[in-house]
Amino acid sequence: MKKKLIGLALICVIFALAASPAFAAPKTYRIGVMAPITGTNAEYGKGFQIAMKMAADEINAKGEIKLELIIKDSKGDPKESADIARQFADDPSIMAILGDFTSSCCMAAAPIVDEAGIVLLSPTASNPDYASMSKYAFSIMGRQDGEAPFFATYLLKKYAGAKNVGLIWVNSDWGKSAHDNLVIQAKKEGLNIVADVNYLPDEKDFSSAIAKLRREKPDHIVIMDQGLVPNIINQIAQAGWTDVRITTLGPGTSEQILNLSKKNAEGLLLTTPFFIDADNKPAKAWADRFAQIAGFFPTVHPACAYDTVYLIAAAIRNSGDKVTRESIRENLQNLKGFVGLTGPIQFNPAGDIFRKYLIVAVENGKFVRKTDYEYAK
Secondary structure, three states: OOHHHHHHHHHHHHHHHHHHHOOOOEEEEEEEEEEOOOOOOOOHHHHHHHHHHHHHHHHHHOOOOOEEEEEEEEEOOOOHHHHEEEEEEEEOOOOEEEEEOOHHHHHHHHHHHHHHHOOEEEOOOOOOOOHOOOOEEEEEEOOOOHHHHHHHHHHHHHHHOOEEEEEEOOOOOHHHHHHHHHHHHHHHHOOOEEEEEEEEOOOOHHHHHHHHHHHHOOOOEEEOOOOOOOHHHHHHHOOOOOOOEEEEEOOOOOHHHHHHHHHHHHHEEEEEEEOOOOOOOOHHHHHHHHHHHOOOOOOOHHHHHHHHHHHHHHHHHOOOOOOOOHHHHHHHHHHOOOOEEEEOOOOOOOOOOOOOOOOOOOOOOOOEOOOOOOOOO
């Protein structure tokens, strides 16, 4: 009888412990993700998907909270992004949304999340008009009114010594912002823009645009796009145009450029707010893990995607016992002291951030950092 009583007492203790907060299962929070899993920008969408899962798995393993990522393919199409944002917004179990890749997609979704009162945190939207569209719209890539002027002053003029510049850019919200901010700064620096052409996001044949640029004999070309940069580089080479230096604003250190352009990309110059090399050991270790899963080396884009998951997790934790869509927004906006893979992140009142930039070149088929963050000084 005594043994039975002891056994019952132990069972009661076990159940009591299991029911206590210390032993309770962590609460699950569902987070919507929209990214271009297919289409021209699929490299970046796949990077988002893998990097975000890496971060969620790490957070879930700690046991404090659990994140469930609900991933949908926007195909890089603003209409698809708007539809997906509406689906997430109408689902009360979705607490916040991560994505999309392009500014155009994010800007299409911004009015929807504003109406629904749900955070849309983009790893990569850089149009300075995006975050100001809604108090629920956030981004951590840095703004084009920061990067494009740096590109004109420090990459084109100071580093490359450009004098006559030709511009070719994607006619999208992001492309127009990048173009306009670069042109303003280029004029201040006395750079001569000898040709300026744009194209639609679904363009495939750039021969006429390249011919127009070539007639004006620029010493440098600036390609402003993400997924189509390799196509333009290759078509410049196919045209036999070899006496011009190619630069690009937008894709960062994309492996797709190296894989698809190969020798045609040799000497390419670009800017990036974050570069993974052997000197940055924590980032290099993360990049190696990413590459094992993805089969390609990450750029700044998946690194930013990784950070957005940790930012949302921090906002959830700081909400305490009452986690709501609104508490996530408030705690994200007011977050201080956060240092992610890509560095310190603190949102300005509009909901985005300014970053410093590096200049990187393609040399012997690899990306090589050419300046540090103090180059602008």
